Amino acid sequence: MTCFAQVRKRPLNKKELAKNEEDIIETLSNSLVVHETKLKVDLTEYMEKHEFVFDAVLNEEVSNDEVYRETVEPIVPIIFQRTKATCFAYGQTGSGKTYTMKPLPLKASRDILRLMHHTYRNQGFHLFVSFFEIYGGKLYDLLSDRKKLCMREDGKQQVCIVGLQEFRVSDVETIKELIEKGNATRSTGTTGANEESSRSHAILQLAIKRSVDGKESKPPRVVGKLSFIDLAGSERGADTTDTDKQTRMEGAEINKSLLALKECIRALDNDQGHIPFRGSKLTEVLRDSFMGNSRTVMISCISPSSGSCEHTLNTLRYADRVKSLSKGGNSKKDDLSSTMNLKESTAQPLSSVLPTASTFEDDINNTWPDQNERDDFNVPEDSFEQEILMWKKNGKLDQYGFSTAVENKLRKPNGQTKWKEPIRSDIKHSKSDDDLNALLQEEEDLVNAHRKQVEETMNIVKEEMNLLVEADQPGNQLDDYISRLTTILSQKAAGITQLQTRLANFQRRLKEHNVLVSSSGY
Numbered sequence: 204m205t206c207f208a209q210v211r212k213r214p215l216n217k218k219e220l221a222k223n224e225e226d227i228i229e230t231l232s233n234s235l236v237v238h239e240t241k242l243k244v245d246l247t248e249y250m251e252k253h254e255f256v257f258d259a260v261l262n263e264e265v266s267n268d269e270v271y272r273e274t275v276e277p278i279v280p281i282i283f284q285r286t287k288a289t290c291f292a293y294g295q296t297g298s299g300k301t302y303t304m305k306p307l308p309l310k311a312s313r314d315i316l317r318l319m320h321h322t323y324r325n326q327g328f329h330l331f332v333s334f335f336e337i338y339g340g341k342l343y344d345l346l347s348d349r350k351k352l353c354m355r356e357d358g359k360q361q362v363c364i365v366g367l368q369e370f371r372v373s374d375v376e377t378i379k380e381l382i383e384k385g386n387a388t389r390s391t392g393t394t395g396a397n398e399e400s401s402r403s404h405a406i407l408q409l410a411i412k413r414s415v416d417g418k419e420s421k422p423p424r425v426v427g428k429l430s431f432i433d434l435a436g437s438e439r440g441a442d443t444t445d446t447d448k449q450t451r452m453e454g455a456e457i458n459k460s461l462l463a464l465k466e467c468i469r470a471l472d473n474d475q476g477h478i479p480f481r482g483s484k485l486t487e488v489l490r491d492s493f494m495g496n497s498r499t500v501m502i503s504c505i506s507p508s509s510g511s512c513e514h515t516l517n518t519l520r521y522a523d524r525v526k527s528l529s530k531g532g533n534s535k536k537d538d539l540s541s542t543m544n545l546k547e548s549t550a551q552p553l554s555s556v557l558p559t560a561s562t563f564e565d566d567i568n569n570t571w572p573d574q575n576e577r578d579d580f581n582v583p584e585d586s587f588e589q590e591i592l593m594w595k596k597n598g599k600l601d602q603y604g605f606s607t608a609v610e611n612k613l614r615k616p617n618g619q620t621k622w623k624e625p626i627r628s629d630i631k632h633s634k635s636d637d638d639l640n641a642l643l644q645e646e647e648d649l650v651n652a653h654r655k656q657v658e659e660t661m662n663i664v665k666e667e668m669n670l671l672v673e674a675d676q677p678g679n680q681l682d683d684y685i686s687r688l689t690t691i692l693s694q695k696a697a698g699i700t701q702l703q704t705r706l707a708n709f710q711r712r713l714k715e716h717n718v719l720v721s722s723s724g725y
């Protein structure tokens with residue numbers, strides 16, 4: 204899987220301008236700098252600079268058309284070549300996720316239909332649209348009056364969404380109507396912070412299917428898929444302390460899914476044996492889009508305003524972790540990356556990357572195993588599981604319950620994972636999936652607790668500085684000074700002790716699970 208991380212900065216809005224909030228984001232070609240105002244212990248202000256590098260940085264002057272040209276247009280032709288592509292918008296509420304995502308599917312549909320009517324004319328391709336949302340861990344069909352859906356795995360461990368309406372479309376106008384209908388049906392909550400806040404993940408999928416041997420009588424098979432995902436507001440994961448139980452539970456679900464999404468992308472990009480798909484409904488649903496030939500584009504949306512600095516830094520840190528494994532030598536960064544940098548490349552017109560009809564057939568024949576090969580590979584499940592038991596007995600399974608050696612058996616000589624993936628996931632699901640998800644959550648909790656502790660320490664230090672200033676004033680009350688200093692010191696000590704305990708517990712858990720910090724990417 205190849206993941207491209209991009210950032211889009213929106214302009215300051217009216218509200219921010221009215222509050223005289225400053226633009227703290229400086230964009231350069233494919234990097235950006237966040238200028239954070241901080242306070243020294245003597246209460247004087249200073250500027251801290253945070254620099255991030257991504258595959259592309261789109262500033263406030265970049266239009267939606269340009270975003271499409273840079274992010275999705277180059278991917279459209281390859282979904283005719285058995286590739287699944289996923290485009291995410293990540294960021295805090297109001298950062299521009301919906302603004303960025305909304306126009307993309309329609310523009311992509313237009314190009315897909317153009318390809319179907321010209322390059323792939325009369326080759327049995329059809330375009331299907333579906334649109335659903337994940338809200339509070341449950342699935343709802345946005346094209347069928349928010350009908351509740353359930354997710355099942357079929358006999359081949361392929362995830363399918365039972366009852367999801369899929370519409371076969373052949374003209375842009377119908378697609379437009381469907382997209383508008385889905386958007387209107389999407390649920391938006393009303394939390395204190397922002398009425399517009401979106402607490403659901405909206406998933407719009409464009410599937411290219413092909414009639415087998417051109418026969419219309421048989422159900423067409425999926426050739427490729429393009430998914431557009433407008434994620435829930437990233438800061439909503441922090442609602443786990445809200446007084447309202449429903450909000451708290453939704454917050455926990457959002458938190459879990461965004462965490463699982465990050466870990467799945469990291470694991471896939473790093474060719475890790477185990478992919479924690481079962482960490483959330485979102486990643487389970489996306490499982491088939493991530494397997495095999497797949498592309499992922501993550502557009503992290505940020506507000507430029509000083510008032511959103513903390514959320515912006517959180518968004519950029521998340522994006523940074525998603526892309527970090529691809530940096531510096533991951534060979535899978537290919538030709539697409541060069542078209543992704545808006546400042547350094549001229550946009551590549553669709554026509555220049557279109558495959559011809561013959562290259563499509565050649566690609567299928569050259570890169571995908573045929574049915575015989577698949578059948579050859581599918582050793583009986585019994586013998587496979589026997590082997591797993593042997594490895595377990597000999598203590599050769601890794602911390603995810605899966606050994607590299609066993610995994611290698613599932614790979615083609617060229618390193619491409621073969622058709623045994625479903626069986627592999629079955630085995631790992633047992634306990635190791637839950638353990639890994641729990642560990643990931645604990646890691647995130649530790650980092651958050653650390654950040655909170657640093658913030659609290661800063662506040663305490665400010666209080667201490669005030670106390671010292673007061674202590675120097677004539678007529679200062681000694682009793683008051685002593686009691687306030689005692690409180691301050693106990694607060695400091697309690698904060699440190701709490702963090703030490705949390706850290707020790709986390710280290711113990713890592714040890715229990717045999718996770719070597721250097722090899723696990725922590």
Ligand SMILES: Nc1ncnc2c1ncn2[C@@H]1O[C@H](COP(=O)(O)OP(=O)(O)OP(=O)(O)O)[C@@H](O)[C@H]1O
Pocket residue numbers: 212213214216263294295296297298299300301302303399400401435436504
């Ligand atoms: N690049 C941009 N240029 C101009 N206006 C923008 C841009 N990005 C966002 N906006 C405006 O900012 C507001 C918030 O954007 P949007 O609704 O897309 O945020 P969001 O991240 O989807 O929020 P939520 O999580 O609540 O859905 C909208 O009024 C939108 O029109």
